Amino acid sequence: MRASTNIELTKAWATVPDVARAQERYDAIVKLRRDFPRGATPAEALAGVQDAVIASFTATGKWPTDFARTASKAHADAVVWHAEIVALRRAEDALKFAAEDTRDSMxxxxxxxxxxxxxxxxxxxxxxxxxxxxxxxxxxxxxxxxxxxxxxxxxxxxxxxxxxxxxxxxxxxxxxxxxxxxxxxxxxxxxxxxxxxxxxxxxxxxxxxxxxxxxxxxxxxxxxxxxxxxxxxxxxxxxxxxxxxxxxEPLAYDDHGPLYDYSPRVTPIPAPQPPKVFAHSSTPNLDDSKPRPSAPKPNAAVSDREATPVF
Incomplete structure (x- = not known):
């Protein structure tokens, strides 16, 4: 659990029922695990019985006839003790993670x-x-x-x-x-x-x-x-x-972004220019049975061609 000496934080967590309950369960399993009597693993229990028999035989020269029964009982007792202490440790870890998850969710x-x-x-x-x-x-x-x-x-x-x-x-x-x-x-x-x-x-x-x-x-x-x-x-x-x-954020801004003018654009039609009539122009004769029409009055002159530079 995340330990804290901050009284405001401790009181705040205590106001959330799920967190308080998870903390209570965790504290209880920690106490059970700490108060559980000390013991030996099955291997340690058998090694202890074996060491005692060897020491006895070394001193007396006699091998005990109840070795198997003594070893079996020590091993069985150790298996029971070891199974419970492992269960207590696993429960402590599980409740710790559960309490942390509860804290985060709350x-x-x-x-x-x-x-x-x-x-x-x-x-x-x-x-x-x-x-x-x-x-x-x-x-x-x-x-x-x-x-x-x-x-x-x-x-x-x-x-x-x-x-x-x-x-x-x-x-x-x-x-x-x-x-x-x-x-x-x-x-x-x-x-x-x-x-x-x-x-x-x-x-x-x-x-x-x-x-x-x-x-x-x-x-x-x-x-x-x-x-x-x-x-x-x-x-x-x-x-x-x-x-x-x-x-x-800025003090003022445009929610819609810059404004664009999408209205149709109309290009004015320029005024028509009169056709250009030169001195060499003539009126088309569409009917040879009638007199040839007179030449039109010129209103434009042919400009001089630009001189071509000679290199």
Missing amino acids: APDVLTHLDGRLTEILSAAKDASTALGDVTTAEQAIDAGADALDAWRRLAGLLGDFRNVRNAQADVLRAVTYGDEQARMRVWFAQGHGEVRGVRLDDVPEHIRSVMCSHAYTVEYLVWLAQSGKGYVPTSFDDLAADVEAAT
Whole structure:
């Protein structure tokens, strides 16, 4: 089992009945295995009987007539003992893996419980912070007087609970993520994600964001988080990923992408030009029985041909 001294994590797991039952079964089998009397394997039991007979014969020169019966009983007793101790060890391993699987499958439940604990802690911290005023350090609290000092002491106690919740959150999320997901989660935590929901990290004051990245929590940070009303515990990797995406997406973007004009394009028809009539042009004579038509009036001239260069 994953051992932990984090009281918040222990209490959180205890709130999930299936996990508590699996842990109870595991603890019981461990106790049975540890309390089981020491014994010998069948081979060790036979070797012990043989060694005793050899020592007796060496001392007395007499071989016992009940050797077979003694050896048979020692071997039979050892077989029974060995079978049970092996069964206890196998049961311990099986219950250990079953309990771990139960924990992993119930991780969203325990993370939801931790989110509720965080809400309780932040609510108490917000109430206590009203007496602080502008106090941000222990020295300032001492100088400010009794009310501020009492509030600071209360917040210092809540800070320990807050750290336990955050450590428990990280422990559970690490246990249920593998490979690439776990690597991405480490990067996100180092960037300050997983602390506040619905807040862009660029909008967080620099000294507060520094604490979010380092996880070196202070009373000042606890007060800021309590007053922001945005603190939360992700209930799964997907929940954390969605928050990261929301906190890093652009402030404004076009859902539909760039706009294109697909309306028909109409090309205007150019005005017709009159036909060109040159001085050498003539009107076609379609009927020789009639007088030849007069030549048309020229409206264009033939341009001079470009001179061909001589090399």
